[in-house]
Amino acid sequence: xxxxxxxxxxxxxxxxxxxxxxxxxxxxxxxxxxxxxxxxxxxxxxxxxxxxxxxxxxxxxxxxxxxxxxxxxxxxxxxxxxxxxxxxxxxxxxxxxxxxxxxxxxxxxxxxxxxxxxxxxxxxxxxxxxxxxxxxxxxxxxxxxxxxxxxxxxxxxxxxxxxxxxxxxxxxxxxxxxxxxxxxxxxxxxxxxxxxxxxxxxxxxxxxxxxxxxxxxxxxxxxxxxxxxxxxxxxxxxxxxxxxxxxxxxxxxxxxxxxxxxxxxxxxxxxxxxxxxxxxxxxxxxxxxxxxxxxxxxxxxxxxxxxxxxxxxxxxxxxxxxxxxxxxxxxxxxxxxxxxxxxxxxxxxxxxxxxxxxxxxxxxxxxxxxxxxxxxxxxxxxxxxxxxxxxxxxxxxxxxxxxxxxxxxxxxxxxxxxxxxxxxxxxxxxxxxxxxxxxxxxxxxxxxxxx
Numbered sequence: 001x002x003x004x005x006x007x008x009x010x011x012x013x014x015x016x017x018x019x020x021x022x023x024x025x026x027x028x029x030x031x032x033x034x035x036x037x038x039x040x041x042x043x044x045x046x047x048x049x050x051x052x053x054x055x056x057x058x059x060x061x062x063x064x065x066x067x068x069x070x071x072x073x074x075x076x077x078x079x080x081x082x083x084x085x086x087x088x089x090x091x092x093x094x095x096x097x098x099x100x101x102x103x104x105x106x107x108x109x110x111x112x113x114x115x116x117x118x119x120x121x122x123x124x125x126x127x128x129x130x131x132x133x134x135x136x137x138x139x140x141x142x143x144x145x146x147x148x149x150x151x152x153x154x155x156x157x158x159x160x161x162x163x164x165x166x167x168x169x170x171x172x173x174x175x176x177x178x179x180x181x182x183x184x185x186x187x188x189x190x191x192x193x194x195x196x197x198x199x200x201x202x203x204x205x206x207x208x209x210x211x212x213x214x215x216x217x218x219x220x221x222x223x224x225x226x227x228x229x230x231x232x233x234x235x236x237x238x239x240x241x242x243x244x245x246x247x248x249x250x251x252x253x254x255x256x257x258x259x260x261x262x263x264x265x266x267x268x269x270x271x272x273x274x275x276x277x278x279x280x281x282x283x284x285x286x287x288x289x290x291x292x293x294x295x296x297x298x299x300x301x302x303x304x305x306x307x308x309x310x311x312x313x314x315x316x317x318x319x320x321x322x323x324x325x326x327x328x329x330x331x332x333x334x335x336x337x338x339x340x341x342x343x344x345x346x347x348x349x350x351x352x353x354x355x356x357x358x359x360x361x362x363x364x365x366x367x368x369x370x371x372x373x374x375x376x377x378x379x380x381x382x383x384x385x386x387x388x389x390x391x392x393x394x395x396x397x398x399x400x401x402x403x404x405x406x407x408x409x410x411x412x413x414x415x416x417x418x419x420x421x422x423x424x425x426x427x428x429x430x431x432x433x434x435x436x437x438x439x440x441x442x443x444x445x446x447x448x449x450x451x
Contacts, residue, residue, distance in 0.1 A: 030111050034197050042091055044112070045083040045201035050165055056243045057236050057382030057391065062209065064232040073172040073232065075120070075145065075188070079153065081165030082112075083201045112160045113150075115197045120145045120170050120190050122211065127183035127219070132294070132403035132419035134185050143186065145172035182218035186211045187237070204242035210235050210420075212387070219401065219416040220387045233386040235417050239379045239425045241432075254341045255334040256379035257310075258429040259296040259422050263377075266309035267302060271316065271347065280313055283370035286412050287378070290402075293409035294419055296426070311377055312340055313370070315347040329369045332376035343373040368397050371413050379425035380418060388415045 037043050049061045061079035066072070082088075089108050122143035125134035149169040152158045158166050188209040192199060200206045212220045212233040220233050236243075240256045257263065267280050281302060288300040303309045312335075318328045330345045372390055383389035388399045390413055402411045403419035414422065 030114055033111055034115050034195070036091075037088065037197055038195055040091070042088060043196065044085070044088050044198040046198045046205075047081050047083050047165075047201045048077050048079065048205045050079045050081055052245070055382065056238075057384050060234060060236075060384045060386075062234050064211065064234055066213075066230060066232060069175075070230055071173065071175040073145075073174055074148070074169060075172060076149075076167055076169040078167050079165050080168050082160060082198065085160065109158070109160045112197070113158075116150075116160075117147055118168065118190055118192070119147055120172075120188055122172060122174075122186040123189055125185050125187060125210075127185075130404060132219075132416045133423060134420060137184075140184070143172050143174055145170040182212070182214045182216075182220070184213075186213070202242065202245070204238045208236060208238040208242060210237045233384075235384045235387045235389075236381060237420055237424055238381055239421065239428055240376060240381050241379065241428065243381050253334065254332040254377045256425065256429070257341075257377055258425055259291050259294070259378055260298055260426065261310075261378070262299040263310045264301050264303040264308055266304075266306045266312045268312065268314035271314045280370060284374065286371055287374045289409050290411045290413035291378075291422075293405035293407060293411035294403060294414060294422065295406040296422070310340060311374075312338070312342045313345075314342065315345045318344060318346040330373045332373040341377045343370070343377070345369060345373070371398065375413070375418075378422070379429075380421055383417060383421075387417045389417050390414060391418065 049056055049059070051059055061077055063076045063078060065074045067074070085108075122145065124137050124140040124142070126137040126140070127134050147168070148171045149167070150158060151167045151169070153165050153167055160166065187207055188211065190200070190206045192206065212218070212235070213230065214220055214233060215230045220235070221231070240253055244253050265284055267277050269277075272280060284300050284302070288298055291298045306312065318331055328346055330343065332341060332343045334340070335342045368390065375390055380391050383391040385392055388401055390397070390399055398412055399415035399418070401415060403414055403416050405411050
């Protein structure tokens, strides 16, 4: 049985008081400043997150709440900020650069306030039968959400010139009746027209958030979730490439290869004991088998020669590893000197040794942490704690409910949410031209890996 969706549409706008109404002399000036920005394609760069892309899913900057009658959904983005405030303020003051007169923070904040009134639309997608693929469904109505509030992140006075950002809340009118099939998700789409004073710094943020609204048995919930109540589960339909910020994430992210990659893995013999190597190989096999089960065609092999490898797997102390601190379990990053992705498991955490017997994933085996890191190389970013995922904030556990397979292969690694992101990664790599790898230079770092 399909869900029954009853949508009631209304307009709700109760914007927090942040600025006085513009005077008659200010209105033309604000309009002129807006036209200058748009004409020069120098709009404010909007971001929905203030941290590193590597921690995006773990520190999700969005909250959701259904009211008691389930007829209004409140969505609030909690860490909104403009990346290039100083630059734009100077540009508006003197586009030619020949003036030292600055626009005051007060005037600039008023200008933004009177030109920044975003809205969002929830676009429904329905699960295809016997699959993990969601496709847009034009027979279901769009849900138009109106701006409800703009408030300071620190609950003080809104000042758009501050780097800590601000919160933007929306009202989404809806009346939902769901049954246990739970087969509809909603993409959150920010409506940005050609005359807006802002554009997204990371285009993926404009449409990359998804909401699953579930009740009872569903495809999304983690095993420790209360599934009896109607629950809103925000998650990310974004890849590693979508979330990387060049000046923040330098050296901290893997190079995305996609679910159809041909990869040779080098397992560092200086850091892994022989009994562990078999478990490392099993982790690689879990990913390879799971991708094949979902209809992809990767080729994973191991190599004893670092020069022939695409991915290096090693162990080493990582930051915050002292006294077996589990805050950092592993890391996947692209080494530009080697021209390879390098996966490092934290050697300071003994419980995560790969001996085939101990580990956090019993009875699923100790493979979760390495499967998680290999999945970063494939292209999966961290996922939110609200959904079941190998990439989730609860940390490196194989999912309880895995996505359905397309053949006789076994999928142990990927949930319904992971499968959606894998499909997005595949399409992204098809559409994006690949740049050649940097020249391989193994001499510089070869001693690190025992060759």
